[in-house]
Amino acid sequence: MDDAAPLQVIGSGATINDATQNAFDRASELFHISEGEVRARCTFTGGVEIARLPGVVQLSMLTPIELLESAGLGSLVLDKYT
Known part of the structure; x- marks a missing residue:
């Protein structure tokens, strides 16, 4: 995916689930985006x-660049990975 960049989100809770x-x-x-889309993207392009x-x-x-840009992270990620 040329129009996407890696992103990591941290989750925390009382249990792993x-x-x-x-x-x-x-x-x-x-x-x-929906949780289903996040799960699909995570399954196919991450973990x-x-x-x-x-x-x-x-x-x-x-993560598609357009989603990164809509979240205000586009320039930060592009500076790092291009």
């Missing part, structure tokens, strides 16, 4: 990793 749901919620709110701290996960996915 809560932390994962928190990461999905944060990503969907940040980009104004959910358990962090070192208990109850923390890292959700990674390739």
Whole structure:
């Protein structure tokens, strides 16, 4: 995907499941997309990793530049990855 860049969202909660749901919620709110779309993008272009701290996960996915720009992150990410 040439028109996408990597992004990571941190989720936290009392359990790993809560932390994962928190990461999905944060990503969907940040980009104004459905949780289903976040899950699909994460499944096909990234993953959910358990962090070192208990109850923390890292959700990674390739994110379209247009979504990054709409969230105000476009120039920051493009400066880093282009």
